[in-house]
Structure formats: C-alpha cells, structure tokens
Amino acid sequence: MSAGGAVVGRLAPSPTGALHLGNARTFLLAWLSARSRGGRVLFRIEDLDHPKKKPGAASAMLDDLRWLGLDWDGAPVVQSRRLPVYRAALGRLLAAGRAYPCVCSRRDVEETQSAPHGRDPHTLAYGGRCRGRFASWEEACAALPPGRLPAWRFRAGPGLSAFDDLFLGRRTLDRAEIGDFAFARDPDGAGYLLACAVDDAAAGVTEVVRGADLVDAAHCQLQLLEALGLPAPAFCHVPLVVAEDGRRLAKRHGDTRLCALREAGVPPERVVGLLAWWSGLAPFGAELRPADLVAGFDMRRVPRAPAVLDDRARAFLGIRVPASAPRSPTLTPGHNV
Numbered sequence: 001m002s003a004g005g006a007v008v009g010r011l012a013p014s015p016t017g018a019l020h021l022g023n024a025r026t027f028l029l030a031w032l033s034a035r036s037r038g039g040r041v042l043f044r045i046e047d048l049d050h051p052k053k054k055p056g057a058a059s060a061m062l063d064d065l066r067w068l069g070l071d072w073d074g075a076p077v078v079q080s081r082r083l084p085v086y087r088a089a090l091g092r093l094l095a096a097g098r099a100y101p102c103v104c105s106r107r108d109v110e111e112t113q114s115a116p117h118g119r120d121p122h123t124l125a126y127g128g129r130c131r132g133r134f135a136s137w138e139e140a141c142a143a144l145p146p147g148r149l150p151a152w153r154f155r156a157g158p159g160l161s162a163f164d165d166l167f168l169g170r171r172t173l174d175r176a177e178i179g180d181f182a183f184a185r186d187p188d189g190a191g192y193l194l195a196c197a198v199d200d201a202a203a204g205v206t207e208v209v210r211g212a213d214l215v216d217a218a219h220c221q222l223q224l225l226e227a228l229g230l231p232a233p234a235f236c237h238v239p240l241v242v243a244e245d246g247r248r249l250a251k252r253h254g255d256t257r258l259c260a261l262r263e264a265g266v267p268p269e270r271v272v273g274l275l276a277w278w279s280g281l282a283p284f285g286a287e288l289r290p291a292d293l294v295a296g297f298d299m300r301r302v303p304r305a306p307a308v309l310d311d312r313a314r315a316f317l318g319i320r321v322p323a324s325a326p327r328s329p330t331l332t333p334g335h336n337v
C-alpha cells in the first residue's frame with residue numbers, strides 16, 4: 001500500500017504476439033483486484049529485448065483489452081522510451097558493486113549449475129564465474145564473438161528471499177537457488193527484470209497481479225529493489241490457463257487469440273463470462289462486462305489450480321481444435337502449476 005492507502009495496479013503485457021484467453025484472464029483479475037478497492041490501473045508496454053517483439057502488437061493489445069471492457073488510467077508507459085531511467089538504475093547497482101557483466105552462455109550456466117532443474121531459464125542458478133572478471137561492459141563484449149552480447153548479472157547476497165504472495169501465500173527461496181541472476185542483456189541495463197521492477201516503483205504500483213510463471217522473477221525483482229532502495233509492491237501470482245494436457249495454451253489447442261474471437265463475432269461479454277467462470281466469479285454460461293464483477297470481487301474465490309480450456313469452454317466460445325492436432329490426455333485432478 002502506498003502512503004495514502006490507495007491501490008495502484010497495472011497491466012504490463014509484452015508485445016510478442018496477440019493476447020489470448022490466458023493473458024485476458026490474468027489481466028481481468030489484475031484489473032478487478034484494483035478496481036474493486038477503488039484503485040487505479042496503469043498500463044505499461046514491456047517492449048524491451050524481446051527477440052519475438054512484433055510490429056503493431058502493442059496497439060493491437062490495447063484494442064483487444066478495450067474490446068473486452070477493461071480500461072486504465074493515463075497514457076500507457078512504453079519501456080523502450082525510458083532507457084535513461086534504466087541506465088541510471090544500472091549505474092546505481094554498479095556503484096554499489098551489485099552488478100557485473102557476464103559472458104557465460106546458457107549452456108555454461110547449465111553445466112555449472114547445482115540448483116534443481118526445471119526452473120525458468122533466466123533464473124538458473126549461476127555460481128558467479130564472471131564476478132570480478134571484467135572491468136566494463138565493453139571489456140566483456142570484447143571477450144565474445146561478434147554478434148553475441150554479455151548479460152548483466154546481479155551479485156546476490158546469501159540467505160533467504162521471502163515474500164507473502166497475495167495468492168500463493170508465503171514464498172521462501174534460498175537465494176543460492178537462483179544465484180547471481182541475469183537481469184538484462186543490454187548495455188543500458190534495459191531488460192525485463194530490472195525495467196519492470198524500476199517502473200513499478202517509479203509509478204507507485206502497490207500490487208502486481210500476474211501469472212504464476214513469474215514467481216521466480218519476483219524473488220529477483222525484490223533483490224533488485226532492495227539494492228536500489230526502492231519500495232516493493234505486493235505480489236499476487238495467479239494460476240495460468242492451460243489446456244487439458246496441462247500445457248500452456250498453444251495453437252494446437254485451438255485459436256484462443258482475442259482478435260480471432262472478435263473477428264469470429266464472439267461477443268466480449270461471452271469471453272468475460274468464461275474468464276469469470278474460470279475464476280469462480282460467475283456460473284458457467286454467464287455473459288458479463290468486467291464492470292459487472294467489480295462489486296464483491298474476492299481474489300479468494302479464484303481456484304488454486306490452473307483454469308482449463310476444455311471442450312465445454314471451447315464450445316461456449318465456438319473455438320475449434322485444428323484437425324491435425326493430436327487429442328491430448330485429460331488433465332488429472334489435483335494437477336497444479
């Protein structure tokens with residue numbers, strides 16, 4: 001909570017492609033969480049260092065979310081226009097001895113890591129091979145073949161990283177499990193982990209509602225914020241939407257892009273109705289606007305398990321599974337993120 005006690009939430013999509021039902025579910029919950037407490041909702045376009053960045057995707061995302069009935073306060077913040085802010089934050093980390101350039105490839109890190117496998121690749125445990133190795137970014141660049149860039153790593157301290165997630169409860173992690181994580185692959189420090197943390201703090205964001213795939217990122221971002229002396233938001237990591245096979249939504253599960261549903265003539269109220277049903281907020285088959293869900297919204301009603309795009313949900317929105325897609329096994333009860 002900020003000094004005035006007002007809730008400030010945000011929607012922060014990356015323009016890597018069209019938004020689908022999974023993104024929409026997360027954004028609806030982020031929006032409801034803030035609006036149901038009279039809070040503000042900010043919008044940020046996270047368009048840094050994305051090899052998959054697509055031209056036109058940012059304005060399409062805004063259109064899709066407006067179509068759904070979401071709104072936000074003020075003009076969207078665009079990260080690629082804020083490079084001096086990230087450069088300044090990086091400068092402070094360097095001055096405090098908390099950042100260094102690293103030339104290790106992902107394979108180098110995988111070969112030397114001791115932490116459990118299966119982590120998000122950007123948080124693989126890193127033992128610190130490049131600590132103190134290069135005097136500058138340029139020196140690290142010179143040690144690499146042309147076309148490859150170093151990464152900035154955070155010099156993590158020992159001990160536990162812990163926070164109270166508003167959805168998942170207490171999250172605790174030995175910092176060594178992540179180690180000196182890479183926070184940007186850019187001379188100015190303009191990468192997701194640093195930029196997102198710095199931007200949330202600069203905008204006075206009090207709560208970050210986002211997908212459960214970013215829990216490890218929260219442990220990294222909290223360390224960055226602490227080192228920068230910036231306030232931390234509350235985190236709320238909500239389950240993803242998956243298909244019956246337990247995997248993230250993909251083309252083989254049917255076209256769940258909001259733009260495709262819109263083009264097919266599906267009313268946005270139907271889409272929101274499905275998202276609300278998945279979230280324990282409405283019975284199956286309801287047709288609603290997001291504003292209809294504001295009164296009485298309670299995050300505790302959202303099921304702990306991922307929402308599942310099953311045949312019933314598909315039929316409701318008229319989504320067809322591509323003929324070539326293999327039938328997937330049904331998700332077993334008790335499956336979790």
Ligand code: GLU
Nearest residue numbers: 012013014046196209210
């Ligand atoms: N831009 C990220 C994404 O689209 C979300 C980051 C966040 O919510 O912190 O996956």
